[in-house]
Amino acid sequence: MKILNHISGAGLALLFASLCVSSCTDGNDWGVDSAYDRLFGTKESSFSVSASAVSAEIKWESTKDTEYYIIEASTDSLYDAVQMGAEGSLVYGEDGSITQSPYTITGLMGETTYYLRIKSVSKEKESNWVYLPEYKFTTDKEQILNEPSETEITDESVSLTWEAGLEVTHITYTQDGTLVTYELTDEEKAVGKVTLMGLNPNTEYTITIYNGEVARGEIEVTTSMSVEVESEVSEITQHSAVFTWTEGVGRLTGYVLLKGDVYPSDETQNALSAEEETACRIELNNLEPSTTYTVAIMRDKVVRARKVFQTAVGIPSDYTQVTLTSRDEWAGALNDNSGKLAIIIPQGVTIDLTANTSFQTEIPAAITSLILWGEEGEDNMQKPTFKTRGLSLSGDKSEVRFYNLNVESNGTSNYIFRQKGTGTIESLSFESCNVANAAGVFCERDKGSGTLKNLSFSDCIVTNIGNYSVVYTTTNYIVNKITMVNSTVNGCTGNMFRVAQTEPYSLEITASTLYNASQALIRSDGYNSANIFTISNTLMGTVNTTTPNNNSSVTGTNVYTTSDCYSVNWATKTELSATDLFEDPASGNFVVKAADYKAYGDPRWNK
CATH class of the missing domain: 2.60.40.10 (Immunoglobulins)
Structure with missing residues (x-):
């Protein structure tokens, strides 16, 4: 019993000592x-x-x-x-x-x-x-990229900077829906700068810089607008031209040459030689005559310079060419050919189909395009002559064109065109022609159906037209657009333009001289408020200036009339008579005498 008590006492003493030590250690947190x-x-x-x-x-x-x-x-x-x-x-x-x-x-x-x-x-x-x-x-999102200045952003590039020497590996951005990864070079990493090229103009980009998989910065940048540089097409012939542009155009990927007035985008590009790019000059060859082209230098899909031009007048190569020296050859030329036909009338030749009604006036449906081509003489006053009692077009026609001809009928009882066909005519044009002595130039008076999309007069003199107008159509025949530019009309007893359709159409007269027309200038029997009539830079003498809808249908700019014309809101009425304004209008001489008006009218009279 004493032994147990001794052991028990010793254990209690040991436990007490242990607790004391523990208590001292816990009391000092910093020990x-x-x-x-x-x-x-x-x-x-x-x-x-x-x-x-x-x-x-x-x-x-x-x-x-x-x-x-x-x-x-x-x-x-x-x-x-x-x-x-x-x-x-x-x-x-x-x-x-x-x-x-x-x-x-x-x-x-x-x-x-x-x-x-x-x-x-x-x-x-x-x-x-x-x-x-x-x-x-x-950590938060990092931003090591500096905001680019205006000079560091162009229409195709952006220069990015960050602290030199930072650990970075690559840059990403999205181009045309595709993620682009740009691996940074050691030099770019060392200097903390890179220029990304080939971007689209006026486009917002989100650009991210990485170190491995970790984004170290992100910035939104919008490239600038692409502004085309100055350019010019010169030395134009029937088959060639020269396209030039100013320096500073930047990176180029090629050029395109397209027929028509178009805006290029995804078309296949022609390669530019180093010489062409350095000289800022391309020689364009193997062109078609009388053809509109668009030429443009490109940076990927971006147009850097663009011009629309027309080659010199000529007959396109895909036309069958027939030379006419006698009226007896006329019917054969029409009936023995099909498709695109060019009838060439040499200098000094007159093809007179007005003698009797036996000469063929119908242009067959098999002829899809027709050019009547007057061979050029020593000066532009010399033109071959083609005389008709009134042609009519059958079937659809892509093009009907008169060039460099005296085109006449046999007086004001017959026509240049007495249209009777029902087809669609895409284009009917008179270029550098003298059109004279006819009841009407284009007349559809039989209430037939058909469509003429574009009728144009360019560099023409139209003289002595009768009651059936320069253009005359009835209710069911549709004309979409009429244009007259750099031309003269001298004498028309009917309305110059009389169109009866109810469908809207446009009439545009530009830089022309109109004289001696007693009937209303424009008569629109089925007037539609959607019609577009515009007249600009034009002189009128002794013309009845009446137009549809109480003369409010015309938009006029720089239009001047003689004192004997009606006052209208689309023209300025001068105090000059026709003889005050023109040299000798009765004889067809419309040289402008009054200095204040020499900038207007048919340019041939302002030289």
Whole structure:
């Protein structure tokens, strides 16, 4: 019993001594762990982080007798078994530089998750690692890209800059719906600058710079508008032309040459030689005469310079050419051919089909396009002559064209065209022609059906037209557009333009001289408010200026009339008589005498 009491007393004494030692150690949080001979680390509850994009401010509660602290951040998980400085980690303070809280760690990557720990170090002793309560934190989105200046943005490029030497690998952006990855060169990384080329004009791009998979910056940039440089087409012949443009056009990928007035985009491009690009000059060959072309130099799909031009007048190569020296050859030329036909009338030749009604007036349906071509003489006053009692077009026609001819009927009881066909005529034109002595130039008076899309007079003199007008159509025949430019009309007893259709149409008279017409200038029996009548840079003498809808249907610009014309709101009525304005109008001489008006009217009279 005494033995047990002794043992029990000894155990109580040992337990008391143990509790005393424990109580002393717990009472000093900053002492030395005698069991492990370590410093105690900071309280986990005091360990916090405030992150930005590439740095983070670390705070903790200082520990007594600590000389410095070591902080470690890693993209991989950190725990006691992980050695300090393992792959993917950043260690701060091994040199003893971190001596107090707070401390900012740098060199982090944006939008990246890091694990974090800290230990206290004193002489040869150190604490255990202390970890964030949440173990990890995530940096903000990084922005290392500088905002480009206006001079660093063009219609096809943008120059980007960032701090030289930063760790970056590539750039991405989206072009035409496809993600583009641009790998940065070592030189670009070293200087912190790159110029992205081949961008589309006036387009917003989101550009991101990366280091591996980590985005280090993102910026939105809108390229500037593409402005075409000055250009010119010169030395135009029937089969060739020269296209030039000013320097400073920038990068080019080729050029396009297209028929018609078009705006290029995805067409196949012709290669530019180094010589052509340096000289800013292309020689265009193997062209078709009398043909409209569009030529443009391109940067990918972007037009850098563009011109529309027409080759010199000529007969296109896809026309069958027949030379007529006698009226007896006329019917054979029409009936023995089909498709596109060009009838050439040599200088000094007159084809007179007005003698009797036996000469063929119908242009067969098999002829889809017809050119009546007057061979040119020593000057533009010399023209072959073609006389008819009234042609009529059967079937559809792509083109009917009179060029450099005296085109006549046998007086004001017959016509140039007495249209009876029902087909569609795409274009009927008179170019450099003298049209005279007819009841009407284009007359459809039989209430037939059919369509004439475009009727034009260019560089023409129209003289002595009767009651059936320069253009006369009845209700069911449709005309879409009538144009007269650089032309003269001298004498018309009927309306110059009489169109009865109810469908809208347009009439445009530009730089022309009109004289001696007693009937209303424009008569529109089926007037439609959608009609478009425009007259500009035109002189009128002794003309009945009445037009539809109480003269409010016409838009006039620089239109001047003699004193004997009606006052209308679309023209300026002068105090001049016809003989005051023109040299000798009764004899067909319309040279402008009054200096104030020499800039207007048919240009042939203003020389």
